[in-house]
Every structure is written in structure tokens, then in C-alpha cells.
Amino acid sequence: MGQEYSDFISRINQMIGIDLSLYKEAQMKRRITSLRDKRGFDNFISYHLALKKDQILLDEFIDRLTINVSEFYRNPKRWEVLQNKVLPYLIHHNNELTIWSAACSTGEEPYSLAIMLKEKYPNLQANILATDIDKGALNKAKQGIYKEQSLKDLPKLYKNKYFTRKNGLCYLDQQIKNMVNFKSHNLLADRYPQNVDLIICRNVLIYFTDEAKQEIYTRFSNSLIQNGILFVGSTEQIFSPDQYNLSVFDTFFYEKN
Numbered sequence: 001m002g003q004e005y006s007d008f009i010s011r012i013n014q015m016i017g018i019d020l021s022l023y024k025e026a027q028m029k030r031r032i033t034s035l036r037d038k039r040g041f042d043n044f045i046s047y048h049l050a051l052k053k054d055q056i057l058l059d060e061f062i063d064r065l066t067i068n069v070s071e072f073y074r075n076p077k078r079w080e081v082l083q084n085k086v087l088p089y090l091i092h093h094n095n096e097l098t099i100w101s102a103a104c105s106t107g108e109e110p111y112s113l114a115i116m117l118k119e120k121y122p123n124l125q126a127n128i129l130a131t132d133i134d135k136g137a138l139n140k141a142k143q144g145i146y147k148e149q150s151l152k153d154l155p156k157l158y159k160n161k162y163f164t165r166k167n168g169l170c171y172l173d174q175q176i177k178n179m180v181n182f183k184s185h186n187l188l189a190d191r192y193p194q195n196v197d198l199i200i201c202r203n204v205l206i207y208f209t210d211e212a213k214q215e216i217y218t219r220f221s222n223s224l225i226q227n228g229i230l231f232v233g234s235t236e237q238i239f240s241p242d243q244y245n246l247s248v249f250d251t252f253f254y255e256k257n
């Protein structure tokens with residue numbers, strides 16, 4: 001790691017509490033350098049000074065650190081497993097569920113879950129917490145306004161029932177929005193919720209170093225109740241789940257032992 005970049009990420013950590021050394025260096029450095037150059041700075045020292053003075057520049061920088069790619073019912077087969085196998089299993093153990101959508105981006109994931117619960121388990125008491133480090137993404141999530149492309153995997157019945165189309169955009173029904181509580185959270189620094197029945201964290205950990213991943217999986221496991229379930233992305237298979245007191249429940253689902 002170059003000294004200038006190393007000093008830069010150290011200063012960023014002091015300034016906003018995000019430790020970029022825990023992200024894969026090549027990907028993160030490339031992403032930041034591209035943004036820095038685009039804004040007309042030719043070194044990290046001048047870019048850091050500008051970030052300290054300009055909130056708009058800083059908000060853009062934080063937005064670039066996070067990967068806001070999400071869709072409703074992304075990988076639909078996994079959502080079928082969640083609906084038909086995971087949720088019945090959890091409900092068998094508890095008729096009130098605490099669910100955490102971690103690194104929820106612009107809200108497609110927790111809202112997908114809210115729609116599923118409303119349709120399939122209307123009598124279930126469920127507390128859905130959705131968190132992300134990116135306040136801009138959280139603000140978009142709270143608005144519940146999406147492009148048609150984000151809904152491509154959502155069953156047509158749900159699209160028509162829970163969205164209103166206007167000027168080429170899809171507006172989510174208020175009753176679904178009310179089911180989700182959004183909150184700012186840094187997976188690498190903040191305290192984790194406790195006694196959680198289901199954690200959904202998908203397509204995020206691939207950007208972290210192995211050491212950071214191990215720390216996050218350990219903390220996820222500690223967050224889950226006994227027999228709670230962790231749902232990860234299709235590129236994030238956990239190869240030694242037992243070291244986190246987890247075991248395979250289904251493909252990309254892990255149960256707390």
C-alpha cells in the first residue's frame with residue numbers, strides 16, 4: 001500500500017469512522033482514485049483537505065464507498081426457500097420475529113421481506129430493522145421510489161398490488177414502508193442488534209478482507225438467537241460455518257447452533 005494512500009485512509013477513519021483498510025485494497029483504491037481524479041484532484045492530500053471542507057463532496061465520497069446495487073426478490077429461488085422453508089421453521093420456534101436486513105442499501109431487500117410477510121404470514125408479529133452505512137441510500141430507501149428495473153424479479157401480483165406507477169417510477173405502498181425501521185449502522189464499528197431471529201446480509205461481504213469477514217460473521221452469529229438464520233448472497237458461501245457456531249440450513253442459509 002502506498003504511503004500517501006495509507007495516510008489518506010487513516011485520516012478518513014479518524015474523520016468519519018470508516019476503516020478502509022478492512023476493504024479489499026485494489027478495488028477500493030481504484031474506486032476512490034477514479035472519483036478523486038474525476039473531481040480534479042491529483043493527489044490524496046489535496047482530496048482529503050477538500051473532503052474536510054465540502055459536505056457535498058464528502059457525501060459523494062461515502063456514497064462511492066458503498067455498493068448500492070439491489071433489486072426486489074434478487075435471486076428469486078432463494079426467496080422461495082426463505083418463504084417456504086426458513087420462515088416456517090423460525091415461526092415454529094417463535095410467533096414474533098426480529099429480522100435484521102444488514103447493509104440494506106436503498107431498501108429493496110427489507111421491503112421484499114415486508115411484502116412477503118404481508119402476503120404469506122399476515123398474522124405474524126415481525127420487527128424489521130434495516131441498516132446501512134450510507135445515509136444517502138437510507139434516505140432513498142425511506143422514500144420507497146424505484147425504477148421499473150428494480151422490480152423485474154418481483155411477482156407481478158405484488159407489483160400491481162403494492163406499487164403505484166407515475167412518470168416512469170414505481171411508488172411503494174405506505175403500509176409496506178411502515179413495516180420497516182431504517183437506521184444508520186457501520187458493520188465494522190457499531191454495536192450489533194441482539195436476539196435476532198433472521199439476519200439478511202447479501203452481496204456485501206465480498207468487498208471486505210478475509211479478516212473483516214471473519215469478524216462480521218462472528219458478530220452476526222453472536223447477534224442470532226439459538227436456531228436463528230443467517231441469509232447470505234450467492235457469492236458468499238461460508239466454507240467453515242462451524243467456526244462461527246453456524247451450520248448449513250439450505251444453500252446460502254446458515255443456522256445458529
